[in-house]
Amino acid sequence: MFEILAEYLRSKIEVSDAQLQEIEKLCTSKVAKRGEILLKVNEICDSAFFVTKGCLRSFVLDKKNKPHIIQFAPENWWITDRISLMTREPAMFYIEAIEDTEYIAVPEHFFDELPSIVPGAERLTRELLLDLFRSIRKRLISLLSATGEDRYLDFIQSYPSLALRIPQKMIASYLGITPESLSRIRKTISSHAVERH
């Protein structure tokens, strides 16, 4: 199971087998059943999760207890409350398995220690942070300035495999619309496709 993270790291940075063995010592392989909660709001988040099989999501609850999805994490994705992890503040959201999932938990200091094992790995840490930053900012902007339909089109464009795999009600929650609205949006989109054909 660690082999998947190893492969991921090899694709991102130059790393030897000996270094990978060092890295593996920091990692803990775990499994979660569908529905299992890995992090709760207001807990201190002490790990980042790297998914090797299955899918996790992070979400908040509004005052009517409706979930709103912040992020999906299928294979080869990281998910964590980065701020809670870095500052020991209470977590802002839940993390939950939406499929039976295998994942690797790494401790808070993992990314700090990585460069001492693999010189130059700061770049990876920096890239991960930038990717996260970019994606949050992009979502903020699209929530502010784009319609539900445009957000959906962007979603299937950006994450085509997720769009097939994730239940539509969860995609709707991620997009900030109701499942019914998403269903209707999909209908009008497919009718446009027919027109063009």
Add this chain to the structure above:
Amino acid sequence: MFEILAEYLRSKIEVSDAQLQEIEKLCTSKVAKRGEILLKVNEICDSAFFVTKGCLRSFVLDKKNKPHIIQFAPENWWITDRISLMTREPAMFYIEAIEDTEYIAVPEHFFDELPSIVPGAERLTRELLLDLFRSIRKRLISLLSATGEDRYLDFIQSYPSLALRIPQKMIASYLGITPESLSRIRKTISSHAVERH
């Protein structure tokens, strides 16, 4: 004018006058008239701006050319496209003066060099990044999960002085609602206040 940034830095980190002189060499004092654009979408952002007097804002335009405000920056705030600054990617938004404004521009390498002038200043850089992260994430969550009224209440709570100072149409744009809706929200809020009295 640099004195205001100096005071700001003194409040954040231990810094001597000699160090401040070194820092000042990296800074450029500038002024912008109301309406002046400091950064355009798709330009490479090469500075961060620290406002010493007046107010800047960042915003995007949607496909109908309506502005949507990402951030306000009054005195003692930083504003920049951090990702463009760090990666030389094209900027995602505009930065514009909404009042006659005096500000200090610092180059992309400013935050990298700061620790070599003031040992321990990494903490400040890290804190600034965390603050930005926190605020973007908070806005994302509130757009996903809170009503316009709740977002407004949170805004006046979080930034009471901004709420008095910024035109309401801009606050509405920041909150993702129309100026008319904000006006009506304010009306119902004040009537609630009367009830309680």
Add this chain to the structure above:
DNA sequence: CGTGGAGTTGAATACGATCAACACCGGTGG
């Protein structure tokens, strides 16, 4: 099989956006 959840569809509703009118200044120029 049968049950429950997911997705779709329709109808009614509610809510925010839009359009329009107006009051209220703050600044400018006569």
Add this chain to the structure above:
DNA sequence: CCACCGGTGTTGATCGTATTCAACTCCACG
């Protein structure tokens, strides 16, 4: 100094769109 003007904020009426509620189908799974 006052008249005028443009922009801002408020309010009302209308409109459009997403939400809500409900019914139904279709699988997947036990």
